[in-house]
Amino acid sequence: MTTAVNPNALWAGIVVEQLARCGLEAACIAPGSRSTPLTLAFDRHPAIQVYLHLDERSAAFFALGLAQATGRPVALVCTSGTAAAEFHPAVVEAYQAQIPLLVLTADRPHELRESGANQTIDQVKMYGDHVLWAMDVALPEAAPPAVALRNLRTLAARAYACAAGLRSGPVHLNFPFRKPLEPASPAAFQAVEEQVAALFAQPPGDLTVAHGEIQPTPTQVQRLAEAITGAERGLIVCGPRRAAAAGPDFADAVTALARASGYPILADPASGLRFGPHVADAPLVGAYDALLAAGDVPWPPPQLVLRLGAVPTSAALNAYLERVAAPTVHIRSSGVWADDSHLVHSFLQADPTLTCRRLAAELSPRGLGGWAQGWLAGSRAAGQVLAEAVEQGDFEGAAVAAAIDGLPAGANLFVGNSLPIRHVDRYGLPRLKPLQVFVNRGASGIDGITSTALGVAAAAPDRPTLLITGDISFYHDMNGLLALGQFGLGRFGVVLLNNRGGGIFRRLPVARFEPSFTHLFLTPHDLRFELVAQLYGLAYQQVAPGPAVGTQVSACLAEARPTLIEVPCDSAQDLAMGQAILQRVARVALQVDERQN
Structure with a gap:
């Protein structure tokens, strides 16, 4: 005793x-x-x-x-x-x-x-x-x-x-x-x-409790390979994954499976597959969100869907998968169910990286068929429309794309909820530049976004970290900015998309009900965020949407001085611009289908 x-x-x-x-x-x-x-x-x-x-x-x-x-x-x-x-x-x-x-x-x-x-x-x-x-x-x-x-x-x-x-x-x-x-x-x-x-120093000495990896059995791999072989038209849908788990091994394994199966990849911004060297030879459908939001794609539905990670961010993608209701296999090591549309017919609790590697080795490579090539051609055409719109600037999506362009290779990108993550999904097209993308998509709240991003930055203070967030999210967590000076997080920048309220609510039916909508949902404000920057010791810049945002991102991260880059936006104008872009995407998708046929 x-x-x-x-x-x-x-x-x-x-x-x-x-x-x-x-x-x-x-x-x-x-x-x-x-x-x-x-x-x-x-x-x-x-x-x-x-x-x-x-x-x-x-x-x-x-x-x-x-x-x-x-x-x-x-x-x-x-x-x-x-x-x-x-x-x-x-x-x-x-x-x-x-x-x-x-x-x-x-x-x-x-x-x-x-x-x-x-x-x-x-x-x-x-x-x-x-x-x-x-x-x-x-x-x-x-x-x-x-x-x-x-x-x-x-x-x-x-x-x-x-x-x-x-x-x-x-x-x-x-x-x-x-x-x-x-x-x-x-x-x-x-x-x-x-x-x-x-x-x-007394018995039992060092005490450890550990776990291993869950590997798929040979029978499970064989059955899944047979299902892929029997379904020429298939999609690999990669939802959000923890950034620490979605490393280069995962990206390489999924890319190998896509090549072997002939299935194109639809990759969420937080999947670990959007940005990195693997993009060079991965069959990535980078513009899937715009393609699917523009209307029904003019080609047959998939015969099989392979899902990795959590439920995707894109509402258009989720609606498409629910419409086509293809047989779906979900591979997830945690065993946690993530299928709000209840489409999964086979759930495999196994390590996704190991499973993808073994499937790729089991399959006889068949390359990308005409159906997959149609998806990729449609994505390229839609991506061109998005790129042209971004070059013109003057809307939130252009600011987000420019911010991503301004990031150095190896940087952290933390994306806030509400509109920012949706803008990254649509306008953050795949790039060879490696980036680690972080999100709070578990409960998808807007509280604590800034503090979470600062925690990410503190894990590796020498690595640049950029937060893209909205004005209401930023207001919710201004206290978190105190950590910048406390922990010496110099290589940290914030791109603040300020549309003066809850701009995302313009996309809901309630927007038709004025004056209640403006007062109770849009909640316009006149907050002066330059004063917040002054209070917490950040440099401050106000920049119009467009290429100048990327220039400022590059400069602030290179100078290692925390900077708040405020981007004034008009949510009504942004909504109209987004709808016009989707109309152009719908036209080019039809043209691609006509050429394919």
């Missing part, structure tokens, strides 16, 4: 040490009193970098971005009460997008719960079904038995492994602490650390 110098410090020290041994490298901490044991334990650990945030919501989304970029769990620490509730939006996004987070909330001891004690709420399993696992940790003891201390180590190792599992996501550990929260003196703290070191 161990006699604790300070039970809280011993409990926190054991948990933090075990997490570090499992591979934890970063912790985002919001200041507070009740979380003192965890805060000090993380701060004193040499292997863990601490990111301090004054705002809990910003801290949570920053941790989400760090975890997205690294693919490893990040710890998130706060005090008791509503501080823990501020984490909830990011926890929801982490759960939906399968981002590994370790949410460590401090709590009052059991005798203060349901007692009217200040800053005390019910935190036990407070995130409900939005975490993979939740535990109310045992109250620290002055003389704990050895099994209680081994339990702490096991709990920490299991939490890390669960967060980083095949289905990754957030895990919640709730820590009740009695006062005194910290050791009586620095010497006492040293004694606690010696106790922790002595415990880890």
Whole structure:
């Protein structure tokens, strides 16, 4: 039996040490009193970098971005009460997008719960079904038995492994602490650390919990290869994937399968397939969103659809897949269902990269037939229409395309929800330039976008990061900009598409109902974002939509000075421009079909 110098410090020290041994490298901490044991334990650990945030919501989304970029769990620490509730939006996004987070909330001891004690709420399993696992940790003891201390180590190792599992996501550990929260003196703290070191020197020694890869069986590969061989017309549809998981191996494997099967690829901006060297020989239908939004494509439907990743962003693509209702195979290692149209007839839980490689090796290559060539020709023609429109500038899509052009190879691109991701989907055509694209498409909210992008930037501060966001999203998370100066994130830029309100709502039927629409949905504002830049120490530029946006992006990222590039837009004009572009796309698609036939 161990006699604790300070039970809280011993409990926190054991948990933090075990997490570090499992591979934890970063912790985002919001200041507070009740979380003192965890805060000090993380701060004193040499292997863990601490990111301090004054705002809990910003801290949570920053941790989400760090975890997205690294693919490893990040710890998130706060005090008791509503501080823990501020984490909830990011926890929801982490759960939906399968981002590994370790949410460590401090709590009052059991005798203060349901007692009217200040800053005390019910935190036990407070995130409900939005975490993979939740535990109310045992109250620290002055003389704990050895099994209680081994339990702490096991709990920490299991939490890390669960967060980083095949289905990754957030895990919640709730820590009740009695006062005194910290050791009586620095010497006492040293004694606690010696106790922790002595415990880890005892059996069971290093404790690890790990998982392997799920490989498809030879029979599964053979059956899928037979289905592909029997369906000449097929599509490979790649939805959003975590950027850390969608690396060059994945892109090369999907490209090899496309070549062997003769199936063209429709790749979401966040799929990991839009940008990179593989584009040179991948049969990518880059302009699928415009082609499908312009009307029914004038060629027969697919006989088979292979899906990878989450549900695609493009509403036009999803509507097309629902219309044709082709037999669909979904390959996903997490086993999480992602088929809101209920078209999947075969779901294979296996590693997509391994599966694509083995399928490509199993198939007898047949090349791209006339049907696939029609898709590619239609995409080239539509892409030309989009490129010509972008060259003329003066609308949001042109600003987005120019911003992507201004990025250096290897940069991070974080795309906000609402209109920005849809503009990237339509106007961000495939490029040979490698870019890592990040999104919050789990719950697709507009909260925490800036903080998540800053977390992505912090994972590799020397790599340039650009955020493309809308004005309402930017307003929601201005607090997050404090991290720029705190963590020295110089190579960071923001392209702010300011259409003075909720421009995306113009695309909904409710836009016909004035004056309610403008007041309740469009919500126009006169916010002066140059003052926000001044407050948080960003350089500021206001640039009209068009090539000048790309020039400013290149300059700010090269100079390593955080810059806010505001692009004033007119959402009504942008909607009209987009509709005119689609009319031209529809005409060229018909011309391509006539030439093909």
